Amino acid sequence: MEIYCTRPGCSKPVNWFPKLTQATLKTLPQKYCTSCGMPLILAGRYIPQRTLGRGGFGATFWARDRYTPTQRPCVVKLFQPATSMTPQTLQVAQTLFEREAMVLEELGNQHPQIPDLYAFFPLQVAGGPGTRTEEYFYLVQEFIDGQDLGQILAQQGPRPEAEVQAMLTSMLKVLAFVHRHGTIHRDIKPSNIMRRRDGRLFLLDFGAVKQATAAAPQSTSIYSTGYAPPEQMAGGTVYPATDLYALAVTCLELLTAQEPKQLYDPYQNRWQWPPQLQVTPSLKIVLQQMLMADPQQRYASAEDALVALQPPKLSTTLQPSTTKSAPAQAPSPSGKTAPPTPPPPSRRRSTSSFSLVEFLGGAAFTGFEGSLLALALASTLGTTWLGSGAWLLLLAGLVALQWRRVIERVDLIIIAAVTLGVVLWFPPLRLVLAGLSAPGQAVVALAIMAALGTVAIATLYRLIYHLISHLL
Known part of the structure; x- marks a missing residue:
């Protein structure tokens, strides 16, 4: 032996x-x-x-x-x-080594992706x-029996987007745990991420670890060139966002099989995305924000980056099933399973999509109904703060019900007609309108004018909103 x-x-x-x-x-x-x-x-x-x-x-x-x-x-x-x-550098290095042992004792025994x-x-x-x-x-x-991502990259070349995104998600969860315990790794790179034989990823080498305190810690000259962000290379303060920057560089290297120095343009002070690199827009947006030179423009935490990386969840309403379950999908002639048949559309549409006609119709209803409610409340409560507050609450409730599509389309016409009838036959209001030559026509004209005014305001708002959206 x-x-x-x-x-x-x-x-x-x-x-x-x-x-x-x-x-x-x-x-x-x-x-x-x-x-x-x-x-x-x-x-x-x-x-x-x-x-x-x-x-x-x-x-x-x-x-x-x-x-x-x-x-x-x-x-x-x-x-x-x-x-x-020098004695000073030696002391710093020894402190980092001792700190690595302390971090492994504290974190490794608590997290399955950090060595014990x-x-x-x-x-x-x-x-x-x-x-x-x-x-x-x-x-x-x-001992983690496997290969680090640098070795895998050298042997197998660029990694597929799905594999890189899975690694990013896994490491963001590890970093979220590390940062919650007041620690910043400061040396994220492919050779410090190990894939065990069973596929589990591990974050290694806490030798450059830094304890985060209430005051942001100062960096040292110990870092990996190409992966360290500007604040770390300048010896300035380091943050959890410092690790996010290095992790994003790691992802970019895995996707392209190119070293960081080949992907960074020092003259324009920005990262270059090779033309042949095709990734989904959501992943690209997340990596671009993690790669911002200013740490304040990156995600504030690994949790924030995780939320941005996940696709939006579709909200569904569970209804009791009254039919038999659908049969399994039969394979297509090519041998592959045919895509599932999409479920039938719900009778109520999503609150996030209003056509122009619906938008303007809702504005007209709000103005019409709001004017009628104002007349009714003014005749009973007067133009006091109580009357004004009650009118605002009712108006806000109408807008909320429209936004949630509790009332829509024909509902709006019925509600407006019923409210107009009640107002015209409401005894206190009839006394107020008795002196007018044509009280019914006056009420209708006032409501129509309010509806048109609301439509004009809503149209202006929509135009400004679209203009700003296109500019941004």
Whole structure:
């Protein structure tokens, strides 16, 4: 069995123990690197067996936990930055590493799409002859068996829109959870999103994580070029919208298989959408807003982006069924299932679509009916605040009933005729109109004038509304 030495710069890190098997692994005493003398079994239980990657702050290893029944695989992350770092930069890097462990402990054990933290510990070992003691920091986390999206993109090319939208939805839900716990990831990119073999997506590498406070936190120079938004690259404040920007860049890269630098136009300071890229307008609008340079113009939260991404829900009214259920759709001659037959239209139409005739007819009815109600209330309550308030409430109720289509078409004519008859034969109003030479004609003329005036106002409103809509 091979055990890998984790000391940076070890000349022969692979150590071979021919008699070592999984059966004897649990009782194995500490082993040391045959090249540099580094302890190989970390914290007495974690056995690194191969490297997974190396970066500026250390390396990651695939390892086994020998004190679990199945000797489960895990990931060991070593924090050991370059010796050329300044003390200030080294302190920042170590703080980020410790913060990653804290975030994994807090979030990973609560969310199924964030790796769990298993251990976090320092290790002090003797250096070479005449050198001081060296200190290393290790983080052990859950191993996700799969491929990151960067690897998938390199192997399979541009991803279909449906796959990208599913990933976007999944990661927005994860980010909503992360942000609710006061954390900003700050390093969203394809290589930090892992697809496990069963298809579940995981958000990895919280090494650049930042805790959000009441005052927006200041960024650092630790970011991935091309994915970081302007405020992060400038070292300014970071927000939840900072993660949304990076996630949108990730989506654009997955759709096009082009690197961010190929998609961004620095002269026009905007993202370019390749002509051959065809996506649904709803997805494009969401990504464009997430990619705004000004963080205040992006979605304020991952929840807001999720709401914008979802198609509008169609409201339906459930009615008791009095017929047998429809038979299953038969396959078409081509072998595919024929599309379902659309349900018959409802007798009541949606409140969101009014034709021009309906709109103007409703305005005329409102003016006509409103004038009659004003005459009736003025004759009984007078032109006091009580009368005026009652008239406004009745008028608002009429408009609401029309908007909800509780009353429409012939209903409006019947209501107007009944109201006119009541007003003409209402005793208090008859006394008021008794002095007029033609009281009936006066009431009708007043109501018609009010109706025409309301139609004129409604027409002007509609014209202005359409003009503004076309301009915007």
